[in-house]
Amino acid sequence: MADTLRRLVGSEACKILQEKLDDWYSNYHINSCDQNLSQCCELIELNSKVQGQLFTILSVTARQGGHYGGIDTIKSRFLPWLGTCFSLSSPEVSPDTSFSILQESMDKEKRLRELTSTQEKEIQVIEAQLTSTRLELDRVKEDLTETQMELEDTKTKSATTLLATEDEILQLRADLRASKEMAAVNERKLNILNEHERQIRLLKDEINLLSTENSLLQNRNPWCENMLKKVEQNEEGEDTFIRLSRSRSTSPLPLSSKSPRASRPSSPFPSLRSESPTSARHRNASRQSRLISCFNDIYVNDRLDAQNLLRRYIDDLEMVQRIIFIATTESFHAAKLAFRQFKLRVRKSLSSCHTGAESLEDAVIDYLVRNLDLYDVQSSVNDVIRAMNVNPKISFPPEVDFILISSFIREVCRIVFAMQTLDPPLDIAFSADGELFNESKYRRSFDSEFSAPLVVYHVWPALIEDDCVVMKGEAVTKRGSLWSPGRSKSRGSSPVRARSASPGRNMSCRSRSPSPVRRSGTPRF
Structure with missing residues (x-):
């Protein structure tokens, strides 16, 4: 008996049975009906093996007690439990109570089957909806891809049109700049030509004046001397006459025309x-x-x-x-x-x-x-x-x-x-x-x-x-x-x-005038 009990303890069948029960309890709502029934049958088989070993130990223990050893325990606990078909361990439960318990168990199993079938139908409906949603998502993805391709084509065409427009604008600006420069050159040439013509006229007038003065100096007489004195006394009138006959050009050097010598x-x-x-x-x-x-x-x-x-x-x-x-x-x-x-x-x-x-x-x-x-x-x-x-x-x-x-x-x-x-x-x-x-x-x-x-x-x-x-x-x-x-x-x-x-x-002394003024506001050091 001791060997059989030692083998039962060494096999840890009860511990394995408890672990499987805990695992089944934790995954009961997740597993399907077939999986739950399979685990239940597995536990029953494992429980039957443990019960077989326990019955063997019970038989060996009863034989070791002789004809009357343990008979009271067998009569008070074991035989009533066998009479109730292993359903109740308490001798105080009546047969009617056992029947009601069996009826409730059957009702629960029926409701469980109904709930299982309802859940399976709902799962099928949800799966059908999920399939349709996936199909719609695929169609939306295809539409999005086509839209993106159309957008890329539109961007490419717009960029090409923009580049062409920019090139045309740059060409037009270059043509406009060239036209303005050409107009400025022509205007300068026209001004130079007008200036040359004016200088020619001034030179002719100056030659006439020089010829007159030369003749006066070579043929000087009292009348000419008196005339020259009168001209010197009336210097302002002479200056006006000279300015009218020989106006200076619009050169950036208006210095000589304002000096007494130039007058x-x-x-x-x-x-x-x-x-x-x-x-x-x-x-x-x-x-x-x-x-x-x-x-x-x-x-x-x-x-x-x-x-x-x-x-x-x-x-x-x-x-x-x-x-x-x-x-x-x-x-x-x-x-x-x-x-x-x-x-x-x-x-x-x-x-x-x-x-x-x-x-x-x-x-x-x-x-x-x-x-x-x-x-x-x-x-x-x-x-x-x-x-x-x-x-x-x-x-x-x-x-x-x-x-x-x-x-x-x-x-x-x-x-x-x-x-x-x-x-x-x-x-x-x-x-x-x-x-x-x-x-x-x-x-x-x-x-x-x-x-x-x-x-x-x-x-x-x-x-x-x-x-x-x-x-x-x-x-x-x-x-x-x-x-x-x-x-x-x-x-x-x-x-x-x-x-x-x-x-x-290359030598310099102290500066006698300020440095040139810059157009920009850059500070000078």
Whole structure:
């Protein structure tokens, strides 16, 4: 008996039965009817095995007790339990109660089957609805895919149409810009033609006046002398007559027409009366201030206009500023050369017929001041453009030419030519890339590194008079970029030319005028 009991305890059948009961209870509402019945049958089989082992132990234990051992227990508990067909363990339950319990159990099973069938029907209905919903979802997905494809096609067509429209707009804008530039060029040519015709008429009038004055001087008599005295006394009437017969052009140099020398009819002969040195110095200082103001206006207005015009074709701002600076310096060289040549021709013409107290040099300068319109500025512009075409520091796109900034060069040449008539003349300071930055001659640009000691390139030259700075220029200073690779954008391999002002004028003294005023509100340092 002990061995049988030990095997029952070792098999842990009761523990397994309890675990299966717990598992069945936890999954009862989840399992189907077949699964619940299968687990119930499995538990009954396992319970029957345990009961068989227990009956074996009961039989062995009863035999060990003899004929009368344990008989009371068997009679009071075991036999009544067998008589009730294992349904009740209490001997106090009556047969009617057992029958009612069986009836309730059958009713519960019937209701359970009905609920199960109802649940299965509901599950089928839900599955049918789920299937229809899935079909509808598939159709919606297909419609969404088709809509997306149509949207992509519409986007592609719209983008193509937009690109075509933008190209047309850009082409129209380019045509409009070209038409405006062509109209401006034609208008300038028409103005130049009208100016030439006007100058021809003025020259004819001046020749007539000179011829009359020459005849009066050669055939001088008392009547002529009295007439000349009367003309000198009535100077205001003479000035009015001269202004009507010889009005000055609309040049940015309205200096000579307002000076006392310009108010008299131009003549290669000296004046009949001398003027005081104080008046000459005052007139020279007035013309100097006017020319400096005009040069400042070119820096503020014309330079920025030329820079904006060049930026349409060149993206590099440094290259644009280099082009403008070199155009300015070359304009100084060309205008000074033209002035020397023109001055030699005038001196040669006046040397044979000059008389009077005024020196020949003063007569030449007086004639040059009063006849600035005779300067062939177009020849100097052509010389400047030729010099820029061979300059190795600058380059230009092949589809355009430096003639694009010819109006800027023309204005600079006119100003420089007039500057050479001053005493002493105005010039620009010597400049070279890589030179030590000089606070007295230049101001740093807004994009410079203010701690850098060397000049990378110049934006505008400094204006000097006898080695004294009268107007500061502008330069760019940066660290580590002077000899960096890829900075040279030259057209050829020729060495860099240094054609700035005379090297002897590289010293500067205290500035005698404020620096040029910038158009933008950039703070100056």
